[in-house]
Amino acid sequence: MTREEYEERMSALEAETARAREVHIAAKSRFDALCDKQRVLRTAWQDQQKAAAASEKAAQATVAPAGFVIKNSAYPCRTKPHRGRHVHAAAYRTGTVSLTTACNKQQDEETVDHLDEDTPVTCPPCQRNTQG
Template sequence: MTVHSILPASQAEYEAQMRRLEEEAESARQAFIQAKGNYDRLCGEMRNLRIAWRDQQETTTQQPQPANNAGLVTKNSAYPDRIKPHRGRHTHAATYAPGLLMHTACNKKFEEDNVDHLEESDPITCPACQRAVKNNA
């Protein structure tokens, strides 16, 4: 709603108009908070579904270990996932962030749809991620 081009003629009209706008603003704020909570809940459910699906697929198909162990191979609870950005050359240590983002140990953020998900045992080839994982181990 836009502010009326006609200004209130009296203090009472001003206060009434201000109260109405404050009530509308509070109602919009409450709706935003509820929608944000619902969005975060749905993102969490989608993340959990992806993780459960990946775990199920790992147990049903045994994939061979990668032959190239040129990077750091370590388990890290802070960054348990391994991702490779589309058209990227390094494998990053990553974790899920709210809103379907992947946050890497080297402080990069990728949308989940823009990365390839690799096995936890795949070596980390990003030098900055390697340093961060070694320092936090």
């Protein structure tokens, strides 16, 4: 190998090394950017999961009423028969002092306790009939 061949090969290798270095720097920059995006995505996912778990825990911590709270114009009254255990959704029959419940029971006004209209309905048939 002559000196000229050596210098020619060396300059070709130096040029190829410079191109490879530029490609390596660009690839490293791309790799670093992708790693940053992964890190941001991972932290966003973890924050979302923490928030979802916290909201689910808060939802489970809220105390649900002991019945079904309804607002139904067809049965605006809440009644509980004396010595009865269920609260019924009821309405006055036209022209009388009798009440008809959502579960089709007839109640006399004097034989029931009248409760607030936001009292939860605990009679299962009344709940079914007033949900729809």
